[in-house]
Amino acid sequence: MPEMTSPARPTAVVIGASAAGLFAASVLTEFADVTLIERDELPEGPEGRKGVPQARHAHLLWSGGVRAFEELLPGLTDDIVARGGRLVHIMGDMVSRAPNEVWFRRFRTTHHRNLVCSRNLLDHALRERVLRDPRISLLDNTVAEGLEGDATRVTGVRIQPGTGIRTLSADLVVDASGRGSHAPAWLTGLGLPPVTERQVNAGVAYATRVYRAPAATVGSFPLVNVQANPARTPGQGGIILPVEDGRWIVTLSGTRGGEPTKDPDAFVDFALNLGDPVIGTLIEKAEPLGPIATTRSTANQRRYYEKMRAWPDGFAILGDAIAGYNPVYGHGLTVTAQCALALRRILRT
CATH class of the missing domain: 3.50.50.60 (FAD/NAD(P)-binding domain)
Structure with missing residues (x-):
């Protein structure tokens, strides 16, 4: 043949x-x-x-991204969760202030979950x-x-x-x-x-520092998010993102004239003056694990x-x-x- x-x-x-x-x-x-x-x-x-x-x-990976990840590579999300990532409910696992400065109600009656790591x-x-x-x-x-x-x-x-x-x-x-x-x-x-x-450039700048999460918060602490109010200029906001290995990624943001900086002495003060001091209060006694990283390419x-x-x-x-x-x-x-x-x-x- x-x-x-x-x-x-x-x-x-x-x-x-x-x-x-x-x-x-x-x-x-x-x-x-x-x-x-x-x-x-x-x-x-x-x-x-x-x-x-x-x-x-x-x-953050929004729920539409989680579904797309799984459709492309089934089991990838479970693998990330096994390594310390979390699937968090929107809004049940979040403490979030809206741009109108009203806090969102927390609830779990939704199928939407974000992947956080x-x-x-x-x-x-x-x-x-x-x-x-x-x-x-x-x-x-x-x-x-x-x-x-x-x-x-x-x-x-x-x-x-x-x-x-x-x-x-x-x-x-x-x-x-x-x-x-x-x-x-x-x-x-x-x-x-x-x-x-x-x-379209809103002039938003970001500054991020990683902290050791307090021991009592590891594994269950919600995301904490203070969104900028567009009626107030400059717009400023921030987020605490609890991630793997017992860490908090803390990212602060501000528009032109109100940008966060790399100055470690100014980072907590910036967080305390976002219109609500919750992020600053949570990190002011936490242990930083490295320097501050900034970016303006937004x-x-x-x-x-x-x-x-x-x-x-x-x-x-x-x-x-x-x-x-x-x-x-x-x-x-x-x-x-x-x-x-x-x-x-x-x-x-």
Whole structure:
């Protein structure tokens, strides 16, 4: 009998190994062999890295994100909870002051639950789950330098792994490189018109410090959230997020003229003067576990790729590379997972 050969599987390249890239890679394994490109060296454990500076601040995964996580990678949420994360009821496990300065009533008669943990733990659990798939090859410490192809079709990516540049050919290239995506310049380099972009910047700044949670609160303490009142300027707010390993992530925020700073002597005072002193009162005698991290990169940013008159086959963009949101909404991870679900639905057709 003649020897039977299997047709080669299609190939895909995903740029960026944060949540958007990892979810995209997991979806693509149903259809192709995947190479994942990441400019950072990925850590072995639940640690931060340069390419995800927002990981230092408080994160929430809303119930729509929890459902998307489970649809993409069944059991991932349980894995994170087993490592110290929590599924918290909205509003039963929260003490939250609304923007009109009225405290929300606490109740449990809802199916909505948020996943609460540090971003480092979430990313670590996601990396472990996705990268164990033999159909995914990781190239970290590798920079994507540009697209190969023309205005009608993208055929690969030019990469720089250390010294020298080489080309990875692919049937599909997915840009999941986040807010700093170079896709607008890459596409014009292929002869396509510039993409329309819009930015809405409320000037919100964030400052975060991690504290050791008082022993009596570990495992059951509610989220504590004081939302900014938009009728008062500058707008200021804060949140205590109880996370794994007996820690509180405390993130304070303020708009222009009322921003929190890195000054450790000013952090508690800022929290005591949010319009309600509850956060400041809870942390003023707590033990800080490290320095204060700040960020000002909080603008809402939208690139309208869907309105371009022409688009090359073999190229897709997901997550923050299309739309990045002010972190106050807590929607980034949820939208990222839902983007991956949309990618899977399209590929299955």
